[in-house]
Amino acid sequence: MSPSRFTPEHIEQCWRQALALWDVQVRLSPPEPHVPFHPDADHANEPLAYIDLARRQVFVHFELLQSMGAADSLLAVLAHEIGHHARFPHTLGWDAELRVVEQRLLPGLKQSLTNLFYDLQVNEVVGRTHAEDLCRVYRGFQRTRGDEPTSPLFFFYLAIYEELWGRAPGDLVPPAAMAPMEEQFPGLRAEARMFAQTFYALPNPRLQFLYFCAAFIRYLGKPDELSYVLPLGDDVSQPDVDDWDAALQSGGRWEDVLDEARERGWLDAVPATEEPDLLDQIRRITHHLPGTGDGKLRRALVARHYRRLVDQHLVKLPSAPSRPEPYLRTTPEAWEHGDDPSAIDWTLTVLTQGHLAAVSPLRRELEADVPPPSELGVPSVELYLDTSGSMPNPAQQLNSMTLAAQVLSASALRKKAKVRGIIYSHHAPVVSPWMYDEERARDFLLGYIGGGTQYPFDILSALSEEEPDALRVIISDSDFLANVAEKGAMEALVRSTRRSRLLVAFLALGEDLRARQVLGPVLKERNFRLVVVKWLSDFGQAAAALSQALLEK
Template identity: 30%
Template sequence: MSASESESLAAWRAAWPQALAAWSRFTRLQDPRLCETRVEAAAEGLTGSFAMIRLADQRVVIDLPEVARLGLQAYSLEILAHEIGHHVLAPATATDHARLLARIRRALPTLEAHAPMVANLYTDLLINDRLQRQCGLRMGDIYRRLAAQQEPSDQGDASSVWQLYMGIYEQLWQEPPGSLGGPTDDTELRGDAWLGARVIRVYASEWLEGAGRFAMLLLPRLLETVKDLRVNALMDTRDAGQGTHPAGLDRLEDDEMAPVPHPASDPRITGELSIAEESAPADTRQEAHTDAHSPSGGQAREPFEYGEILRAAGLDLDDHQIAVRYYRERALPHLIRYPTRPQPQSLELLPEGLEPWEPGDPLDAVDWLQSLMQSPSVVPGVTTVQRIHGLAPELEPQAEPVDLDLYVDSSGSMPNPQQRTSFLTLAGAVIALSALRVGAHVQATLWSGKHQYLQTSGFVRSEEDILKVLTGYFGGATAFPIHRLRDTYENRPAHARAVHILHISDDGITTMFEQDENGKSGWTVAAQALRAARGGGTMALNLFSPLPASLANTGASGWTGDLLRARDAGWHIHVVRDMAELLAFAREFSRQHYVPIRRGTDS
């Protein structure tokens, strides 16, 4: 490293505490990654821009060679303070980043792909305006420097998005038209720049609400092809969400579906609010200007929309991984009291020794002290250990959870849970996560046509493995894997824990009663499974109409007759087609199968 490079690196390190103090003397973040080569920057995930943030580990990454190429070495304090602003002000968290993108996407019909860019420009304006006006930093000089470095031909190729963006800064900071690269002769662009500046100032403390208005302002300009390299160079939040777990995205927010006004039609921006309205609380003003017939809060997103938001936030996930997150998030608020069985005597745990801890075991079971004593470099599944406990009898009775054996129909008649909401899949997720919560083990099997099935490796405790099976999709023929049910319970020990068998299907579940490959009747296999499981059996089915009250005197045949016969044989059958029926099923499941620990209770 040369002496000049060493001095430059020292200057950036010295600027870091000052940049933190620009926001608050209590601001704390990890030290920035100051990349001295392009290769190092690429390894950190930084390409196309000279700076970026990562919300997963609260990091700021700077590409020093790119900063030098742009002639911005003297602005280390301003650049670092700006990146810190993304962690402190906007978007600040992975969840708010995703919420911001969701609102902007709704304001960009057919152009949703531009939402990450619009969100980046919007949050940059919020941050830079605060740093320039309240902290006295030279944010305007950075853009003036960038504008001065452009060749005349490049100036002529500036997109209208870039000109509008620079025009907003000129309005915010009362700079002469064109001094930062904004419009000079275009009256319409200058008018839009004024509206954009008003959005930034009016909604500075309610920036999520103002996001849709800003997107509406840019929408006509996005109809042009945006290939301005100057815009791309500023995209420091493009992949900010990579590795994060935004929460709360499965449902629309209260005001998210309300029509988004153009800034020119917003009384708060144009100054047409009456004095009484202006002095009213923000939530009161919002109610006054929201369509009374707009959808109420609590409406759920579809899985494909949920996935598009996550991808826009920078998460690299496939449809199956997105579905796992979606159904986990939707199921958690509806977990039920899962069935347990009272045992004659409870047993007290006594520590006896150590055994390997492997991925899928409970995280809180790791004995970190012993793991570190074995090796200072912790490798999950290799050097991690957990404490073995023996059992000593106590006087109090103990409740033992019932394990869950889950069979999920994935034939062509079933909805693809990765594309749109499947309430059957959601029902399975509610029951499975409830089972895991009380310490039960779950075996999950996904099935469709003959030889089309996927299952967990027996009864497991891994939430991820179970949801992967539950949210999978084949879309083939319909043939229940009778051999899986037979093999699970054919030689099950009598002392094994009780199991509840749950089928998620439609009328195709009746293929379970056909003959297996050995010619054995499926009715016999199902009856043996119920006896060996000792925890009961349930079918959550997507049927067009409810079943008759009884098999007698109905003359029912086909799949209706089979289901009535199955019900008489001990299977609990529930129709699940929407959220109301799902919640009713979950409550009824808990009522029917929960065994109270104390005598006289039924809750």
């Protein structure tokens, strides 16, 4: 419940005035009281205000605002939040783009500086008419932190506002910390003055951001340990996977402005490096993001990168089949307490159970109606992908064998075939169910085990009995030859070849002489093919040629 002085009428009036300050029409609901994330925790650690963009709702921590002695600053706080939505950053795609560049300049940065960057932009506009209200918030914030020392980053940030708004030194920064900070960072006050005079006069936001990074890098300490709190910080939502994906493709738009920043001497403290590999960029931007411990965002971005590589090799792009939706009813069964109520088929229950329908309902699950192949003669495809330590983790570095598997998989699925993947290494192979859409197959084939190589001949034998007409492709390197030489392996390979429409050994080898010697017995089988790729860089192109040879009429 908000404090009594924050009446609905007062909040409504401040909200209208905050909207008028930006002179924009935004689809945001009027502010509501913040509900503590952790009710038993100190409310000083909760955000003062933020926007939930999913609900387009502004929240204000009225109790915290009043305890800070800044109750009269409500209008400025609301105007600050509207400013994030209306202009800075305005879109989360722009926020993602800045974060990608930020990690390029400051690799390993634990906490993004973009929110601080936007606050400098927003507060310049709000501070034209409500500078004292914002100052009251920053002073109150420091009081709530008690004896906690002011970090160099926050000290420099406050010093900029003192220069921007014509405040005396010590009006916002702690007076007791002024001499120690100047001793630790000589020229700090002069740099804050120069920043306030330069930052807002730069002609475009890309130059602004590079100048901002160049100025603040001095006060970060160790980037991989950075952790800061702002009174109006952490109030911009996180970009989604589409935002991040688009931002990762935007590197070319920054090259000219990066060159200009280096000519101006801004990035002297930043090593001049080439734009990092895209997979390395994905690792950097997802390494410290909250809520990504399970790697879902990273995996989604990696999958999109491989999809683009696959499409480069597959020039012809027929329409992909849609994912089978579960809509076919299964055989009815008695519904029991604890089962999903939505599974009850009431129509069937009433027709068959009569007056006992209410006490003896029947349930029927939904199953997918698997689409039949639209092109006669296209076989089912099984892909055996070697993910041993001789090849890199595909999420961290381009794995040519993984790319080859994805090319073959996409080719088959675009011909309306079904695909099964088997990822193996030295133990515990992973076998997928039959897959009918590229997204699911792509995600599965990004799996990685590492370690030594032990081909799963037992799984090959079992699956060849289960699906004798499938087309099977083994993607590996010279390790496969060592596996075939083991006792009983060649016999299993020959039997499985005879039970397959075709079995292809797709191997990365410098030459094929030894392969032909080792594989001599199975090369005599009419259903076996050996395809050797000399250079790993050619694996994707070779997979495209192989898929055309195997699947085109």
